Amino acid sequence: MNIIQQSALPMLIKAALADVQFKVAQGIWKAGIQHQLMDESQPDSILYPSEKWGTTTEHRFDRNHPYLQACDEAREMCVALGRFCRKFNLDPSTSPLVKNLYFKSFFEEKFELGRVVVCTELTPAVLHDAVEKRNVLHWGGWTITAGKRDFSTDAYGVDEYIRPLIAKHESGELEIELWMPGQFKDRAREAYLQITGSAFAGEDGLGPDPRHMCEPYLEDDEIRDFDDPDSDHIDCEDLIDLMVFDAKQEINHMCEEALQRIACDMPL
Structure with a gap:
């Protein structure tokens, strides 16, 4: 083990100790009356919002609380x-x-960002x-990465x-830029096709x-080509009305849940 590898060990131990302290604080908080009044079916983002908030300097709320500080x-x-690393x-x-860290995804995000990977066998999954x-x-003279957000x-x-x-x-003559929002798996397949010249076999x-x-507003047998004037499809205005109606229902449901949580926190 070289000097650099040895110097990473103390930081790894500190991260593990901080993780244990947070889990203890979380266990104490979950045993409290506030947590017991909450619906267990709610997602973690509602049950434990403090885990998703920023640090003291980034957030307008006071985080001077043992649970939030441990978080x-x-x-x-x-x-x-x-x-x-x-x-x-x-x-x-x-x-x-590392495997047992509660905030492992935060470690992975910083560790993977810009990491050079030399690939010996290219597949759509590797690209994705x-x-x-x-x-x-890096593969076969190609360099593949994610571009700037837009x-x-x-x-x-x-x-x-x-x-x-x-x-x-590497020749400088070939460049591929694919966006395809919401179709990142198909985008990887398309990138493989353009890079290698053939679709992935298997x-x-x-x-x-x-x-x-x-798409959920359309049944499978009702999906048509919207660009075809002769196609029998759902009117776009009706589709938008359905989406707005569902959005209003979701907002009303969220407001009711918020009011219930506020009522639970109010003193008798």
């Missing part, structure tokens, strides 16, 4: 660990200490994962703020992309 310390140690090209991801993690992937319009006319897939050849393991938010 911040555990998360920030994971971020620092990820940056350190990325800087010195260390990979502690196989360590049990590299762009998702924002690695710098707005891109999908097939339904909805703008999404995403990163494109960028592939450049099952790529990615599966289908998730359905677009507009």
